[in-house]
Amino acid sequence: MYALTLSAELAGVTNLRPKDTQENNFFYTFKVQCTSCREIHPKPIAISRFEMNEISGSRGEANFVWRCKNCKREASATINAAPTAYEQTEPAKAQKILEFDCRGLEFTEFIPEGEWLADGVESNTKFEGIELTEGEWFDYDEKAGEEVSIKDLKWEIVRA
Template sequence: MLSLTLTADLSGVTELRPDDTADNPFWYTFKVQCTSCRENHSNNVSVSRFEQNEMSGSRGEANFVWKCQFCKRESSATIKAAPIAYQQASPPTRQKILEIDCRGLEFTEFHPEGEWLATGLESGTKFTAIDLSEGDWFDYDEKAGDEFMPINPRPMLQNLVNEEVVIRLKWGQTEYKGRLVSIDSYMNIQLSGAEEWIDQEMTSVLGQVLIRCNNVLWIQGANQNNGNGDTKMDG
C-alpha cells in the first residue's frame, strides 16, 4: 500500500484537498517506476479513482493498468478511497491524503496538477479552482477581511542565511536582531550575535540563540524597511 503525503504551509485556510468527485474527477499525476526492473517511465502518468481498466488474464480491474516498456511486466494501481483533507498546522506537518494499492509499480513523484479546494480557517469561506502547479497560491477572504498567501517561506529564509535579520516575536514588542546562522526543517531559527530589543530599545546582548518558529510573528532582512519583505510565521 502506498500513501501519498503532503506538507503544506497554510495561512488563513485549512482542509486543502483535490477537487475529486464523480462529476469532476481529479487526475493524480505521478512519475512511475517498475518494481521488477526498477526502470523509471520517462513520462508522467495520470490516475483517476473513477476510471476502471481491465487487467490482462481476467484478473479484474484497476484504476491504472500499465505495462513496463523495458521488462514488459504488467502492473496496476487502485486508489482505495476519497482523498483526506489536509488540515492547517503550525509548524506544517506531513499528512496522508491518499492511499493507493500498487501492484508491481511505485509512484515516485507527485505533481499537484488539477484543481484543489480549501476552506477559510476562521470564516468558513469555500475556495475552489485552486492551482498549485506553481507551488504556491494566494487569494482574498472577504469574510475574514484579510489577504492570505499559503506559501513555503523556506526559500526566502534560505536567502537570508549569513545576513543580518530582525525577528519580531508575538508578544511585548520584542525583537531579536542578529546574523541568521541556519534554519531547520521546522523553520526554527538560529542567530549569532543576537541582541534583544523591546519597544525600540536594546535591553541585552544574547549571543547565540535558537528561536522556535511558533514564537515568531515576522522576520525580515535588517536592511529592509519595516513591513516590507517580511514573512509572517503563524503558530
C-alpha cells in the same frame, strides 16, 4: 500499501483537498517506475479513482494498468478511498492525503496538477480553482478581511 503525504504552510485556510467527485474527476499525476527492471516511464501518468481498467488474465480491475516497455511485465495501481483533506496545523506537519495499492510499480513523484479546494479558517469562505503547480497560492478572504495562502508544499510517497 502506499500513501501520499503533504506538509504545507496554510495561512487563513484549511481543508485543502483536490476537487475530486464523480462529476469532476481529479486526475492524480505521478512519475512511475517499474519495480521489476527499475525502468522509469518517460512521461508522467494521470490516474482517476473513478476509472477502472482490466488487468490481463482476468485478475480483476485497477485504476491504472501499465505494461513496462522494457521488461514487458504488467503492473497496476488502485486508489483505495476518497482523498483526505489537509488540515491547517502550527507548525505544519505531514498528513496522509491519499492511499493507494501498487503492484509491480512505484510512484516516485507526485505532480499537483488539477483544481484544489480550501475553506477559510475564520470565515468558512469556499475557495475554488486553486492551482498548486507553482508550489504556492495566494488570495484574499473578503469575509475575514485578510490575505490567505498556501506555501512550502512538500509531497512525499511513503509506505502505509
